[in-house]
Amino acid sequence: MSELLKVSDLSVRLKHSSRAIVQPISFALRTGRVLAIVGESGSGKTLTCKALMQLLDTKKFVLSGSIQFKGKELLSMAEKDIHIWRGKKIAMVVQNPMTAFNPTIRIGSQIVETIRAHQKLGKKEAYAAGIRALERMNLPRCEQLMNSYPDSLSGGMLQRIIIALSLIHDPDILIADEATTALDVKNQNLVLEEFEKIKSSGIGILLVTHDFGVVAKLADDMIVMRQGEIIERGTVFDIFSSPKEKYTKKLLEASNLTRGEAK
Numbered sequence: 001m002s003e004l005l006k007v008s009d010l011s012v013r014l015k016h017s018s019r020a021i022v023q024p025i026s027f028a029l030r031t032g033r034v035l036a037i038v039g040e041s042g043s044g045k046t047l048t049c050k051a052l053m054q055l056l057d058t059k060k061f062v063l064s065g066s067i068q069f070k071g072k073e074l075l076s077m078a079e080k081d082i083h084i085w086r087g088k089k090i091a092m093v094v095q096n097p098m099t100a101f102n103p104t105i106r107i108g109s110q111i112v113e114t115i116r117a118h119q120k121l122g123k124k125e126a127y128a129a130g131i132r133a134l135e136r137m138n139l140p141r142c143e144q145l146m147n148s149y150p151d152s153l154s155g156g157m158l159q160r161i162i163i164a165l166s167l168i169h170d171p172d173i174l175i176a177d178e179a180t181t182a183l184d185v186k187n188q189n190l191v192l193e194e195f196e197k198i199k200s201s202g203i204g205i206l207l208v209t210h211d212f213g214v215v216a217k218l219a220d221d222m223i224v225m226r227q228g229e230i231i232e233r234g235t236v237f238d239i240f241s242s243p244k245e246k247y248t249k250k251l252l253e254a255s256n257l258t259r260g261e262a263k
């Protein structure tokens, strides 16, 4: 297992403030592993992901520390080079799939446009690449899906389409920020099955979630964040079996999970 991502002393603060909202944090992600980031609302999980993707507005936020992707420093990378890895080597899926699509345009046209924004392909080739991406996710009736409008599909189906699209450039890392939160149990399970397959293909997954059930099903390792700091880290099994921090115990108790549910 090789190291894909190495985050060292990453901190995020607002420009006009001296206090960091993400304190210097360090962690690593390896191939074929799922690292869960858990913590209560406002603990800094999403800011951490956005910092990794360099999606934070530099007029507003100051980042320091180091983010190495396969040994290459990303934080000092020039803006013009960021597109080489963002969305390609490191892809991200977020919470609400409904907002990712324009409701007035058929799914297929949006997929074709997304693909052509990143790759020099004609419309027909991009359409074929879109179909292949959907088929790879085992989505049913892909031609029909391409012809559909977003609001005729369930949130789970849209999320699986987004995941399919996020994999189109064969990323090494997938960041999933509450990607299953808005879904019902059935769709959540389907998406988790996709993540299992993605993981076994060797992609490293950074999984942000409130849901310890999702952590138990999918993650290998976890970090617990509170007020911008990592307060506990370890394997999911160890933390579920014997959490050290009171805060972690409370989160686990609130989730009603037992040690038997960790892998």
Ligand SMILES: Nc1ncnc2c1ncn2[C@@H]1O[C@H](COP(=O)(O)OP(=O)(O)OP(=O)(O)O)[C@@H](O)[C@H]1O
Pocket (backbone or CB within 6 Å): 014, 021, 039, 040, 041, 042, 043, 044, 045, 046, 047, 048
């Ligand atoms: N654009 C912003 N401007 C100012 N403060 C922000 C901004 N985005 C987030 N914050 C603050 O940073 C802190 C961490 O927010 P973040 O969204 O990372 O939390 P989170 O752990 O992802 O929460 P949730 O689980 O609710 O998504 C919060 O106190 C939040 O208010």
